[in-house]
Amino acid sequence: MSRIGNLPVEIPEKVTVTVDGENVNVKGPLGELDQVVKPGITVKVEDGKVLVKRVDDSKENKSMHGLYRTLIGNMVTGVSEGYSIQQELVGVGFRAEAKGQVLELSLGYSHDIYFEIPVEVKVETKTERRKNPVITLSSIDKQLLGQVAAKIRSLRPPEPYKGKGIKFVGEHIRKKAGKSASV
Secondary structure, three states: OOHHHHOOEEOOOOOEEEEEOOEEEEEEOOEEEEEEOOOOEEEEEEOOEEEEEEOOOOHHHHHHHHHHHHHHHHHHHHHHOOEEEEEEEEOOOOEEEEEOOEEEEEOOOOOOEEEEOOOOOEEEEEOOOOOOOEEEEEEOOHHHHHHHHHHHHHOOOOOOOOOOEEEEOOOOOOOOOOHHHHO
């Protein structure tokens, strides 16, 4: 029994969900997303809700049931509200600047890093005096947004001794004691 897979997905106003065989299309005020569903899973739209069912109780279909329900739920939320992620650059001299779809990062290396952002993702940077620079990424596709944010973070992950690096806003970095604490 899949607890998540059995939950219906509520369709808000101004959002339309169409099912064409194995293809699920979601249109909303912010955009349009598609998802291909495996043959062992069926998707139906009834009474303003999306119902995801599995054909049989094979192990693969059981594992895909909750996954596809969550993916469709994320698509509905994305086209109606959208998603955003904020990242903070912690370190002396660290800076970020968005030039169109290119993010220019200065992260303490000998050269600047130019990171190209996909067209589906919007990027904004905010730098205030005496505060760390903040990168704001927003998109309707949750998976793509998380992937881009993880790639940016991997350029300089936060280190545990001084806490320098790229971290998510609100994330707490556990700091380690250095050599002097081992006495």
